[in-house]
Amino acid sequence: MIPYFSREDVGSILHYLGKIIKGVGILILIPFFIGVINKEWVPAIDFLFTFLLSIFIGDTLLLIFKEGKEINWRQGMSIVSLCWIIVMFLGAIPLYLSGHYIGYLDASFEAMSALATTGLTLVNDLDHMAYAYNFWRHLMCFIGGQGIILVALTLFVRGGSAFKVYVGEAREEKIMPNIIQTARFIWLVSLTYLVIGTAILFGINLWRNISPGRALFHAICLFMAGWDTAGFAVQSQNVLYYHSPVVELVTAMFFLLGAVNFGVHYAVWTGRPRELLRNYELKIYIVSILITFFLVCTGFIIHFQFPDFISFFREGFYQLISAHTGVGYSNITFHNFAYWPPLAILGIIIAMGLGGSSTSTSGGIKILRMGILLKGIKKEIKVLTSPGATVVVERFHHIRDIVIEDTHIKMAAIIIILYITLYLTGGLIGVFYGYPFLPSLFESVSASANVGLSMGITSPFMPTGLKITYIIQMWIGRLEFLSVFVLFRFLLSLKSPE
Amino acid sequence: MKRTQIFLAVMWSVFSGVAITSQNIKNTAYITPIRALFETPSLYDGKEVIIKGEVIGDIIRDGTDYWINIKDENGFIGVIINSSQKEKIRYTGRYKMKGDIVKVSGVYHLHCPLHLGERDIHAEKFEIIENGYEVQEVMRTDKLIGSVVLGMITIFILLYSHKKSIHRDIYGQQS
Incomplete structure (x- = not known):
């Protein structure tokens, strides 16, 4: 049983939240300067206001609540889940002030969607949005994809406290012995790919006659939202805006890389490329992509209406890997799903639900958990069919050789059940609001697994209750339950005497 | 008797609806809302349509032709134009900029065979009906x-x- 929270717990939580809010405030200066450089004075003022507000709140919290001893697990988990909510509210302020959202709830939805790297959007008239606001949407994707806590870890959380908040943000693996080194390695990989990806996309944009300034802006934003599997885009048509198979190919390459476990990246970077061939999660991932694509293809066999296979592949496969990696980039509009057969839609829903690798920028159940569950089933079958005294051992290779234990299987099964419950709950709420079941389930899985593909339900005009449902789903889905449950325990304990 | 009357009434309404839609598409004065091209694509696929909307974003080169994106009240679509048509565009919609409002007539494709299955319009007639302008920040x-x-x-x-x-x-x- 988790013990009740004490005054000391509350003090520590609010102290660290103060630090994180200040950190986010400093990051808000980036879109402020973009506004100034582009002579977008109104957005610049909005970001200045939000920056000052963040520093004010952060400093006030730091002034009142002093740094206690090293934080414990329950404090760490509560800090993580609370900080995501607070950063959502802060990040929504400039978006709301931009006038591109019906209300503050819509701006908060957008901020959570960006931070949780979902990509569902409620923006109005995106095509006339200022660079500063648009950049902030994409920067939030990058911050959220890397992990708000990861950003904080690199800046100002030290010692044993670090691992307790790192785990709370849905990352269990330490790639390097030290958690701060792990955080820095994730940043190194991401920033290296940021430079490479931006350079390639910038080159393509320039070659296609887009002016240098806009070419660079589009390239950075497209990369940030792609690498961090968010799926936001600069224009309302998403990737369709570019009308370019080359852009689709390059973005697909980078979001596939983003959906690979950072541990595998580390292995390859440190001269162990054989990990690519041996890694169990990667193998299961490829099999899963093939199976779900088979479902999409089978669905289209009867209703094939493309002029050739390449056209079908371009539409079907891009949507599928966008769904499976949790990106949500799309080279079609949601209207296209109207002629997608139900089996193909089901293939996309399964792909979205499964998600990418663990310790990557993807959301969803995560392939490793499915792999562990499959190994667990295989182990149970072996136990049942072997003589009584036989000891059955199942192992797999994931960075190192791992022997499957019952706790692994139990944890994987619990998280899978929780995700399926979350998917179905959102789907049923959609049905309650009068939407058909399949699109409701599609949208619910897309929100919970932080994908961002839409069949058209998500719009500024959808019911308020559904907007709140999706915000909660995106939040819980991104943090993978545990830290959110601890936060609920914390909130309940505030009402109960210790 | 009553059933026959209902059947005839239903058939009349269906066929008259189709006739009106086909007439509208053929009628050069009829401007198709972009949303309709997405919601009922089979009605327009391979036919000549006229759309009207704001040019947004960038003019993107594709070989010797160019892509522009046109947006009306409820939708957007990519349109392929040639270099002489491109020269007519002065403003494209973005922050502090209202793009030119254009009227385009051309063949609509649900899955264009020339552009790897894209939904597009190949512009045949292209005219600027309202010039874009700069918008001041308030x-x-x-x-x-x-x-x-x-x-x-x-x-x-x-x-x-x-x-x-x-x-x-x-x-x-x-x-």
């Missing part, structure tokens, strides 16, 4: 005043916090 004074007040309070807190930490460094945690 600064709101309440935001400015709010920022100044917040800035002053923040500076006060920062100074107070700094003073307190110096005090703590000199006199220790006890004071």
